[in-house]
Amino acid sequence: MIRVALVDDHAVVRAGVRAELEEYFTIVGEAGNVAEAIDVIASSRPDVVVCDVHLPGGNAPAVIRGVVDRGVTSTFLALSVSDAAEDVIAVIRAGARGYVTKTIEGADLVDAVRRVHEGDAVFSPRLAGFVLDAFSADLDGPVDPELDRLTAREQEVMRLLARGYAYKEVARRLSISIKTVETHASSVLRKLQLSNRNELTRWAANRRII
Amino acid sequence: MLGKPRWQRPRLDPDEALLGGVGHALATEIGVPALVVRICFVLLAIGGGWGLFVYAAGWLYLRVAPVEAEPYVPDPKGPSETARYLAIGMVTTGLLMLARTIPSQLFSDAIVFSAGLFAIGVLIAWSRGSLSRTESMITRLAVASVFAVVALGLFLALAFSTLAAAVVSGIALAVLGVFGVLLGPTIVRLASDLGQERLNRARADERAVMAAHLHDSVLQTLALVQRHSDNPARTAQLARRQERELRQWLYASAPSTSARSTPSSPQSLRQLLEQLADKVEERHEIPVEVVVVGDSNLPFAVAQPLLGACREALTNAAKHSGAKQIDVFAEAHTDRVEVFVRDTGCGFLPDEVAHDRHGIVDSIAGRMERISGTATIHSTLGEGTEVELSAPLPSSETSENKDNHQ
Numbered sequence: 001m002i003r004v005a006l007v008d009d010h011a012v013v014r015a016g017v018r019a020e021l022e023e024y025f026t027i028v029g030e031a032g033n034v035a036e037a038i039d040v041i042a043s044s045r046p047d048v049v050v051c052d053v054h055l056p057g058g059n060a061p062a063v064i065r066g067v068v069d070r071g072v073t074s075t076f077l078a079l080s081v082s083d084a085a086e087d088v089i090a091v092i093r094a095g096a097r098g099y100v101t102k103t104i105e106g107a108d109l110v111d112a113v114r115r116v117h118e119g120d121a122v123f124s125p126r127l128a129g130f131v132l133d134a135f136s137a138d139l140d141g142p143v144d145p146e147l148d149r150l151t152a153r154e155q156e157v158m159r160l161l162a163r164g165y166a167y168k169e170v171a172r173r174l175s176i177s178i179k180t181v182e183t184h185a186s187s188v189l190r191k192l193q194l195s196n197r198n199e200l201t202r203w204a205a206n207r208r209i210i
Numbered sequence: 211m212l213g214k215p216r217w218q219r220p221r222l223d224p225d226e227a228l229l230g231g232v233g234h235a236l237a238t239e240i241g242v243p244a245l246v247v248r249i250c251f252v253l254l255a256i257g258g259g260w261g262l263f264v265y266a267a268g269w270l271y272l273r274v275a276p277v278e279a280e281p282y283v284p285d286p287k288g289p290s291e292t293a294r295y296l297a298i299g300m301v302t303t304g305l306l307m308l309a310r311t312i313p314s315q316l317f318s319d320a321i322v323f324s325a326g327l328f329a330i331g332v333l334i335a336w337s338r339g340s341l342s343r344t345e346s347m348i349t350r351l352a353v354a355s356v357f358a359v360v361a362l363g364l365f366l367a368l369a370f371s372t373l374a375a376a377v378v379s380g381i382a383l384a385v386l387g388v389f390g391v392l393l394g395p396t397i398v399r400l401a402s403d404l405g406q407e408r409l410n411r412a413r414a415d416e417r418a419v420m421a422a423h424l425h426d427s428v429l430q431t432l433a434l435v436q437r438h439s440d441n442p443a444r445t446a447q448l449a450r451r452q453e454r455e456l457r458q459w460l461y462a463s464a465p466s467t468s469a470r471s472t473p474s475s476p477q478s479l480r481q482l483l484e485q486l487a488d489k490v491e492e493r494h495e496i497p498v499e500v501v502v503v504g505d506s507n508l509p510f511a512v513a514q515p516l517l518g519a520c521r522e523a524l525t526n527a528a529k530h531s532g533a534k535q536i537d538v539f540a541e542a543h544t545d546r547v548e549v550f551v552r553d554t555g556c557g558f559l560p561d562e563v564a565h566d567r568h569g570i571v572d573s574i575a576g577r578m579e580r581i582s583g584t585a586t587i588h589s590t591l592g593e594g595t596e597v598e599l600s601a602p603l604p605s606s607e608t609s610e611n612k613d614n615h616q
Contacts, residue, residue, distance in 0.1 A: 081453075103450075103497075125499060125501050125537055125539065126499070126501050128501070129501035129502065129503050129539070132503045132504075132541070133503045133504060136503065136504055159539070159541070162501050162503065162539045163501075163537060163539040163550045163552050163596070164499065164535075164537025164539065164552045164554075165552075
């Protein structure tokens with residue numbers, strides 16, 4: 001059974017998420033702020049951390065960095081009410097494997113936890129939109145084509161995800177296997193994390209309001 | 211009917227009084243600010259001591275004013291405000307002149323100037339009104355004492371010989387210095403407390419605004435949600451609308467972003483779509499998720515038909531698909547704009563829709579054709595429907611659009 005930790009400053013939200021996940025996963029810990037989260041994660045070593053973006057004492061990237069510093073290799077799934085691009089991109093850049101909003105259906109959340117655990121990337125339509133927007137900006141200066149651009153196929157995949165398609169629907173629409181769709185999604189996520197473009201940061205900063 | 215009395219003995223108002231309240235009472239009666247009358251009293255006090263005399267006399271006279279008499283608001287005296295000021299000035303000047311003609315031991319320079327100085331001090335001390343009670347008492351007493359000491363020094367200096375004057379001024383300055391050292395920190399502290407208090411008040415105001423907003427919006431919605439708790443669709447719709455509203459409120463006050471992303475114009479694709487989604491959500495009680503990539507400002511001629519087609523697609527999805535959510539994805543390219551409306555509902559066979567149904571033909575395809583755009587409908591029974599709208603952007607818009615993308 002996948003071991004999951006929940007980080008959110010609202011006990012009500014934690015209780016709600018716990019109720020939805022309990023049946024399928026082992027909930028090994030809960031935390032309500034950054035320091036607590038790092039302690040809980042470092043001691044309980046969950047497989048997946050479902051983490052809110054804004055927390056007392058910092059934000060999700062602070063938790064991710066703190067945990068990495070302690071040598072923990074948990075996978076992070078951001079679960080947030082925030083639609084602000086800055087928040088979302090910051091979490092993903094810090095190393096989260098997926099981002100979903102709190103309005104997500106219970107079954108979809110369970111599925112998302114499973115998928116990030118399997119190493120897959122989880123995109124909500126909005127996140128896919130952000131990615132397209134971020135990577136569509138014109139580039140000045142030296143560009144690493146490996147990291148700073150999306151391939152045509154990746155763009156197609158992102159567009160379909162942004163249009164609300166599930167992975168299997170994307171696969172059917174593009175006549176490729178689900179595995180390939182997942183590969184594209186993962187590579188987009190990797191680019192988002194590793195790309196050094198200043199534009200990406202600037203873009204996120206300029207789009208606080210989405 | 212008797213009407214209100216034209217004149218009564220002016221009343222002393224202890225709440226407004228600086229010293230005895232005479233200045234305020236007279237000012238109210240005459241119809242000028244109390245400060246003017248007070249300045250006149252001080253002038254008269256300095257220029258021969260009349261001020262003190264008149265003030266004392268006035269106070270004794272007004273003290274016995276009938277308190278139990280009916281409320282009385284005096285009519286401003288004099289035909290105009292200027293006339294009132296002029297009259298006061300003339301009376302004051304006259305009294306000053308009079309004072310110079312009666313040399314007397316009682317109103318010697320020594321007494322008059324010292325008393326005048328002391329009066330000014332008291333005036334200054336008591337006119338600092340914005341402090342809280344105990345603190346203000348300390349400050350007032352401090353300021354008043356300083357002036358009292360200086361006034362005493364002045365009196366002694368003028369009343370006695372020059373040697374004595376030198377000694378006395380020395381003592382006065384020394385006392386002044388001691389007061390400064392003793393009271394300086396207190397006064398500084400009071401000043402900084404005042405700043406703190408102002409800050410707290412500003413914070414409290416902000417909190418009050420926030421509370422008012424939350425009450426008007428969130429609490430009301432929560433109340434509605436409780437009432438409609440047996441109706442999940444209605445509850446979800448209320449929650450969603452509130453979420454949208456709150457988000458808008460929260461982010462609208464955020465510092466505006468750079469000039470390149472200025473979706474504030476009503477023609478912005480994102481804004482238009484979000485407004486539309488709002489309306490559809492409200493009317494059909496179904497969540498509409500809007501994702502926009504590369505926002506740009508649409509010319510009215512394009513926006514109108516495009517949004518119309520979009521509305522029709524959304525309405526169809528809401529009414530017929532039975533889906534739980536509708537996704538809208540829009541992408542603004544430099545030369546064209548694309549909008550996708552997608553649901554995962556029951557789907558339909560486009561060919562089997564009766565030709566007399568206007569929905570698709572006129573409302574969607576027709577509108578798009580008028581702006582040289584296209585409308586494509588993909589639908590699979592049991593899996594859902596997607597309406598794909600694409601419209602070219604006029605070239606003038608293209609250059610502007612390019613700017614947006616830099």
